[in-house]
Amino acid sequence: MxxxxxxxxxxxxxxxxxxxxxxxxxxxxxxxxxxxxxxxxxxxxxxxxxxxxxKDKDEIFYVIHENAFDLLDKELRQHDAIADPFERLGALGRTYMQFGIENPDYYDLMFIMRAPMEQIKNEEKWKAGECAFGYLLTTLAECLEQKKIRPADLHVTAIQVWSYVHGLVSLYVRERMCILMQTDEITRQILHSSFDLFLANLKT
Amino acid sequence: MxxxxxxxxxxxxxxxxxxxxxxxxxxxxxxxxxxxxxxxxxxxxxxxxxxxxxKDKDEIFYVIHENAFDLLDKELRQHDAIADPFERLGALGRTYMQFGIENPDYYDLMFIMRAPMEQIKNEEKWKAGECAFGYLLTTLAECLEQKKIRPADLHVTAIQVWSYVHGLVSLYVRERMCILMQTDEITRQILHSSFDLFLANLKT
DNA sequence: TGAATATAATAAACACTGTTTAGTAAATGC
DNA sequence: GCATTTACTAAACAGTGTTTATTATATTCA
CATH class of the missing domain: 1.10.10.60 (Homeodomain-like)
Structure with missing residues (x-):
């Protein structure tokens, strides 16, 4: 058989x-x-x-959405070896931003579009999202433990970091950074400078 | 005639x-x-x-998009009277976030959706967006001048602030905050706590 | 092996979408 | 009062996601 x-x-x-x-x-x-x-x-x-x-178009794009998360995950895990959690945090942020800028369509599907989230509602939890967010949480927990960053609630800090890089990338991807009236090249530089400044402000 | x-x-x-x-x-x-x-x-x-x-559907939604900016602008201008620029910055951020949370569809149209931006491309400049961003710039310039916040490039700081609040609101609006696995009420509280923490880190 | 059944694939239809075209009826200009 | 412009619309076009009824193929079992 x-x-x-x-x-x-x-x-x-x-x-x-x-x-x-x-x-x-x-x-x-x-x-x-x-x-x-x-x-x-x-x-x-x-x-x-x-x-x-x-079942429908959403289900197809949900699979693509999951594959895109695997891709991002692989890129983030490259920094596993960095011992200092604060340095690792910086590397994670930069890699996340680079991923979004280099793969705007994937980024869209993962963090902006509604389509795949409709699918997720029927599943109770956002597996792919939880995995990447979990990685951020453990890194931040280490940072807090070693007093590398200003003391604050872990989840509040995580939301702060994620929202920040997401804000940068999503405004760029959805073309709202045009208010800067700069070339794409310079805009991306400002994005990275802005992240560096953010990290500096987070430091103890 | x-x-x-x-x-x-x-x-x-x-x-x-x-x-x-x-x-x-x-x-x-x-x-x-x-x-x-x-x-x-x-x-x-x-x-x-x-x-x-x-001309087309986009043109209709571009007008709605402009009206929405007028609405946000009105709410932001309520804080004109606040003398201390850092306090005003905080008020602006909280009002911006509240606007997004209370008017998710308007927020979507203004800062997330692609549709109205197609229209904007034909206009050379993003009138409505520039106005609100300009208000942020002048407030931040005052903050820097009076040394209320950490010294940094004005535009980089502005992008930092805007990206941050946009990150919070857009992740909320597009339902990615579900990873927190909290009620809507608690999620919104975390959003606000996160912004307070951000402001504190920005302070000199 | 041959008939009955189960599976896989599809043509065609349904109910939508934004948009265009050709034609009608009413208001205006002279 | 007649010609012209304006305002409006029915119908069509080219799409979309999705469902249904039908056909052709593969598998099972006597």
């Missing part, structure tokens, strides 16, 4: 095919232009077939 | 009627569900008529 297993494998392969196509189209043309029909066209199946493998 | 003037007046009245209906529907059902057809239905005209008064 290996047929059932083969069928399961084929089902998973088809899901992967859809996700790969959707991801590629999403990164090339953005969310709105990535329609079910365009994905179907790309993989040379009918639009209705996609609904045999995914 | 007062006919021309009356015609102009009627044209403006029709534009207002459309904007009023669109605003009301937008605040009730959000952007996506506010279709041209639903506005047409509401004002009892055909959908095509709307296109005689507005």
């Amino acid at each position: 290996a047929i059932k297993e083969r069928k399961e494998r084929e089902k998973q392969e088809m899901r992967n095919l859809i996700i790969e196509s959707a991801t590629q189209l999403f990164l090339k043309q953005g969310y709105d232009k990535t329609s079910i029909r365009s994905i179907a066209d790309d993989i040379e199946y009918s639009p209705a077939t996609i609904y045999l493998y995914f | 007062a006919i021309k003037e009356r015609k102009e007046r009627e044209k403006q009245e029709m534009r207002n009627l459309i904007i009023e209906s669109a605003t009301q529907l937008f605040l009730k059902q959000g952007y996506d569900k506010t279709s041209i057809r639903s506005i047409a239905d509401d004002i009892e005209y055909s959908p095509a008529t709307i296109y005689l008064y507005f």
Whole structure:
């Protein structure tokens, strides 16, 4: 009865095919232009077939959203080796910002768009988000323990750090930084200077 | 030849009627569900008529976006009388956050959504945004002058403040604060505590 | 092996969306 | 009173996400 297993494998392969196509189209043309029909066209199946493998469009983008978190997670974990928690905090922030600036569409899906969060509501918890946030929490806990940063409630401090880098990246990604009336290059420099200043103010 | 003037007046009245209906529907059902057809239905005209008064849907929402900025501006100007610039800065931040939390749809349109910015690109400058940002700049300039906050570049500091409050509000509005796994009430309290902490760190 | 059943895929439709075009009816100018 | 401009709309166009009924293929079992 290996047929059932083969069928399961084929089902998973088809899901992967859809996700790969959707991801590629999403990164090339953005969310709105990535329609079910365009994905179907790309993989040379009918639009209705996609609904045999995914409940709706949101479910597809929820998977892409999870994959994007894996990517960010990998980049953040590169700094595991940094012993000093405050230095690690700085590295995490810079890497987070760089990720957002270099992958604006992924960042959008992860932290700005409503679409994948609709899916999350049916799940009770935001797994991917919790993982990255958890990493920030442990780093900050170390910072507080070693009195590297000003004493304050752990969660309040975490929200402070995350909101801050998210504010910078999301204003940049959604093109509100245009009020500075500077080139993209200079704007990004200001973003990084601003983060450095923030870190300095956080220090004891 | 007062006919021309009356015609102009009627044209403006029709534009207002459309904007009023669109605003009301937008605040009730959000952007996506506010279709041209639903506005047409509401004002009892055909959908095509709307296109005689507005170029496209974006142009309608650009006007709503401007009105929302007027609203925020009015609330921010309430603090003009506060003599101490640092105290005024705190009041501005709290009012900004409150505005976003109480008017999530307006906030979305003003600082998160892509739609109205397409319109803004054709205008060379972001009038409404510049006005509010300018107010922040002058307040911060006073703070720096009177050495109420840590010395730093004016624009970098402004971006820092704005990004910070925007980060808090936008994560809240787009439901990412769910990682805290707290009630809405407590989440909002954390938001405010976080801002207080931020201000304290900014102080000299 | 052959008939019955289960699975996979799709064409076509449904109910929407923003927007354009062609045509009608009313107001205005002369 | 007639020609012209203006205001409006029905219908169509080209999309969207999603569902349903149908067909073709693969699997099971007698």
